[in-house]
Amino acid sequence: MEVNKNAKYIIAVGALLLLSRKLLGSFGGGGRLRVPNDSYWYFVKPPQIMRNDSEGKGHWGAPRNNGKPHKGVDLLANKGEAVYAPFDCVVNRTLLVYDWSNKWIGWEVKSIENPNIRVKFFYCVLDKGKVGQTFKRGDKLGVMQGINEQYSPAMYNHLHVELWENNVNKDITPYLNLQTPTPQ
Numbered sequence: 001m002e003v004n005k006n007a008k009y010i011i012a013v014g015a016l017l018l019l020s021r022k023l024l025g026s027f028g029g030g031g032r033l034r035v036p037n038d039s040y041w042y043f044v045k046p047p048q049i050m051r052n053d054s055e056g057k058g059h060w061g062a063p064r065n066n067g068k069p070h071k072g073v074d075l076l077a078n079k080g081e082a083v084y085a086p087f088d089c090v091v092n093r094t095l096l097v098y099d100w101s102n103k104w105i106g107w108e109v110k111s112i113e114n115p116n117i118r119v120k121f122f123y124c125v126l127d128k129g130k131v132g133q134t135f136k137r138g139d140k141l142g143v144m145q146g147i148n149e150q151y152s153p154a155m156y157n158h159l160h161v162e163l164w165e166n167n168v169n170k171d172i173t174p175y176l177n178l179q180t181p182t183p184q
């Protein structure tokens with residue numbers, strides 16, 4: 001009888017622990033994004049909206065002044081907003097977005113599950129990270145810069161994200177669960 005009581009107590013405590021873990025996991029805190037329960041990649045707080053302004057369009061392959069097609073997707077995000085780890089990853093290296101300026105920062109992360117997958121972020125300062133540090137999906141990675149300061153107020157601030165798989169640039173769009181861009 002005594003054993004039975006203890007067993008019930010242990011089960012009850014276990015259930016409570018599991019429940020609180022689940023709640024903490026989904027609601028986060030401490031700089032974690034409340035990641036929806038799906039396999040899409042969230043770099044900024046959803047809804048993720050693609051940039052489309054008078055200075056340029058944000059889709060993969062969009063034309064750019066340098067004559068090369070756009071290698072990533074631009075996601076609307078304001079200066080100072082958080083940028084999150086899209087999947088469990090390790091910081092691979094830091095990048096300068098432009099060779100003519102050391103102001104505009106980029107990072108590259110590598111998937112822990114599949115090291116052939118690399119993602120580059122542009123216009124994001126990685127505040128607590130450094131090369132070699134690992135992050136869980138939904139962890140805060142860094143903070144947005146305001147790239148329109150470099151160009152024009154007509155440009156909407158954005159995070160540029162690009163996918164490399166086996167060293168080949170791929171369209172990242174299918175992973176983004178993009179919401180229809182707001183008409184501008």
Ligand SMILES: [Zn+2]
Pocket residue numbers: 058070072073074159160161
């Ligand atoms: Zn871009």
